[in-house]
Amino acid sequence: MAGPVLTPDIDTYKGNCHCGAFIFKIKIPKLSSVTECNCSICFKKGYKWIFPSSGNFTVEKGEGSLKDYKFGTREIVHKFCPTCGTGIMRQRQDGTDLAVNARALQGVDLWSLKVIKYDGAAIEPFYSPLAFTGPEPTAEIENYVRYTGSCHCGAVNLALKNSGPLVQKVAPIEPVDGVIGECDCSICARMGRILTYRPPAQISVHLNHGIILSSYSFGSTQFEHRFCPVCGVAVGVDDVVENMKAVNLRCLDGVGWKEIETYKHRGSEEGPAYIDPK
Incomplete structure (x- = not known):
């Protein structure tokens, strides 16, 4: 006879961009780890991902206020606050496959969380660094x-x-x-x-x-x-x-x-x- 199915306790976390224009809530098991990906966008943004299940992300303020950024196949939409620059989330164009940036959560000690590494940089297409086209820094430094x-x-x-x-x-x-x-x-x-x-x-x-x-x-x-x-x-x-x-x-x-x-x-x-x- 099968034993009882155990389900993890669910906690509610509140989050926001820094300026407060966008506020949200998520329901997830007690937060103990985040995922860090080293692909081009995730590394530059310093994302720390968590993955709430469907229906467990709720916007409390600022619906429609975030700015979208898409690249490559344009299947994934990255959303950030255009006022303060806080990266909030990414999802597919149809709203599925949601990931939330734990950096935007309130009351979380990010440095205490276990980090799970994901090698997104190994997945094609590979990101090509862009050539610098601006003026050189003017500082005079020997052997710089x-x-x-x-x-x-x-x-x-x-x-x-x-x-x-x-x-x-x-x-x-x-x-x-x-x-x-x-x-x-x-x-x-x-x-x-x-x-x-x-x-x-x-x-x-x-x-x-x-x-x-x-x-x-x-x-x-x-x-x-x-x-x-x-x-x-x-x-x-x-x-x-x-x-x-x-x-x-x-x-x-x-x-x-x-x-x-x-x-x-x-x-x-x-x-x-x-x-x-x-």
Whole structure:
């Protein structure tokens, strides 16, 4: 005789883009893991995927407010907030095969979750990096290494001139000049960036004709968070007080990730506290 069929306890999680224009709820088993894919779009966006079953995703505010991005076969639609750049979800054109970005959830410690790796980069068609077409960074650095890259759609091109290869084999205990790091504050957690700050002369940003780089700021407005208005990929941050720029290394080609251990900054523990929208 068969025993009882056990079903996992279902929890309800609330989520939102950073600016609060889009709010949703999902019902899933207690969250303990996320899936990270290394394909071109997932890596650049820093997605952490969860997969709610059909009927367990509900929009509470902002229905129709998200911007769509499609590429390749155009079967999959990636949706992000056009105001703050938060990547929310992806699904097929017919609404099936929904995946939600755990970065948008409220009250979740992303760094405590188990990560399941998926090798999407091994699946054809392969992504081809785009050639940099903008002006060179103006900084004068001896024996420099130049890194170039772009957002996913190619509307925003980037170049970083660095004093040697990007290497950080051991993450520092405290932030230092040139540190390569991640942060779990309300905006950084949602944008999924891996940043390094440099003087503006070391970074060049070139926009395709007709493109205006999206910018989002809040609170003290010291930081302007930049992202592509077409594909939603976060490309960097401008610190308008300290006159420094950060580039999102996820956008750059040729970075030796095996040589980098990112510094993890607990920005979530610093004030002022972010208030989750209701």
